[in-house]
Amino acid sequence: MQGSKFVFFGGKGGVGKTTVSSAYGLKCAQVGQRTLVVSTDPAHSTSDVFDQQFDDEPRAVEGHENLFAMELDPEEEVERHMMEIKQRMGEQVSPAIVNELDRQIELAHQTPGAYEAALFDRFIQVMRESDEFDRVVFDTSPTGGTLRLLSLPEFLDDWIERLIDKRSKSIDLFEKAAIGEKSARRKLESDPIIAHLKQRKEKFEFAGTTLREDADFYLVLNPDELSIRETDRAVASLREFGLEVDGLVLNRITPAPDDDEQGRGARYLRDRVATERERIAAIRDSFGIPLVGMIETRVEEVKGELLTDVATELDMDISTEAPA
Template identity: 45%
Template sequence: MAYKRFTFFGGKGGTGKTTCSSAYALHLARQGVRTLAVSTDPAHSLADAFGTGIGSSVVKLEENLWGLEIDAALEAKKYMEGIREQMRQIVSPAIVEEVDKQLRIAYVSPGSEESAIFDCFVDLMEQAGQKYDAIVFDTAPTGHTLRLLTLPEVLGMWMEHLLEKRRKAMDMMRLASHYERDLLEKLKEDPVFDLLTRRRDRFQRARELLTNHELTTFHFVLNAEKLAVLETERAVALMNEFEIAVGPLIVNRVMPPETGSFFEKKRAQQTQYLEQIQKEFGQYGIVQLPMLDGDIEGMQELEKLLPLLAVLDAEKIAAS
């Protein structure tokens, strides 16, 4: 069977991302693929979908299927502790206290949790192929996810800038210490430069994985409604800009044609947006999921969706 190593499900909040990602992860596992289902959404619903407890440590759900809900606050704390430990090994003891102060400020600053989630996210992607054959990501609502996926590009450029600044600073220090042999000897190695280089290389590896169309694909889940369509248009454009492969879109909660008179207007409106979705995104392929008469919770309920989502295994779904 054809499947991607990394499959992302994203879209506007409340469209059914968790249900679709959980069902697809279950489908892969039932085909013998060692699959990890991961939630990067702060409002975790993965445990609700599978009907069992899932937390910040990987748990086995059934044969070939594991689950993980990334705890952003916990990961941010671990992330800052890791940086603090690295800094203590590099900087002078005289400024350790100031470094700690700056890290405490950074811990509560905007973007700290996203950076921490990204670090965890890269760790998981680098483990793929060893522990797992496939990782299925249930992501946060669109804006949060787009910031997360574009971090390698943004942080990579920032790291290049820092490396250039550090390189110039070290050149000046070596020039100034030309006649002080002991100091010059110490300046031959630069642990700060080495650390920045490792971080830059890590971001580069993440970008290579995310933009590898053989390994990674992103499925948008949306409803046939105006705001969801508009948000998806913007998100797909950004994915294309950052060269992340967009797979077939999943239109969820499609009403049956035999609705009663009460829903006739709603059905007509939905048909209009289904036509717009086909026109805008037909090149990626479209999968329609019907509106169901109850909530999807637990393995038995998820099984109802397996035949419908199995088509995502195909390399390309016809744009009919």
């Protein structure tokens, strides 16, 4: 089966998502695919991996043909999202209530879900503007909060229809006597609030269709109990929204000592390796999801040639299917 254009890597914090997604992006670029790696890590780890600074616009990765990267700052995305809403709403209300409206919008952006909504909007924008790339790799999988946004089109459809009906009746009653029914209908068709809601509905429909039909989801985990439990929850969350996990990448596996090593450190490593092998066997049995990567712990930070080595340890399909 051929892979999808959009690839998401998820997992709990600290498991190595950025390393794995960067290695996968490099693997795709090495076979000639124009590949974009998109990071939402506030720590800007992608810049560390490639020893190059990135921002919120695609930039070529130095020393790697066909590879591009960009880093989205979640805080900046929330701020940008808030400013866009303030501007849009400010155009629709009287000057007398603009200050109060701004205050309410700022309060709304401090509530749970604002971060996900802002980031999800940016995800959609990146996907829609990615025609020049064969593959787009996101180093974070959508959270439960962002996935819940996929259920909005159905809700918005009913809401918009009811709003249109109410707006239609009010416009009809207010305007019909003075300017005629046709003028009222034209005003309804050009209503900016309804137009924006329709755009939002279409945006979420695009996201839902794309994530279900042209996206692959991989989860990165470490061989420890906390990471395994978090992965189990992530699998369930994705399935709740009709999205299946295509594979698991097991990162930071302890290398076994040589047979002739008998010191205290070697005994510790053997015990740890034995424990991890039990956990790996349990992962294979309980998840029923292919293990597409088994990456051993490196002594040094993974970058440069080490990143190329990690890329070879990913047993993932890097062929893409031509867009329909």
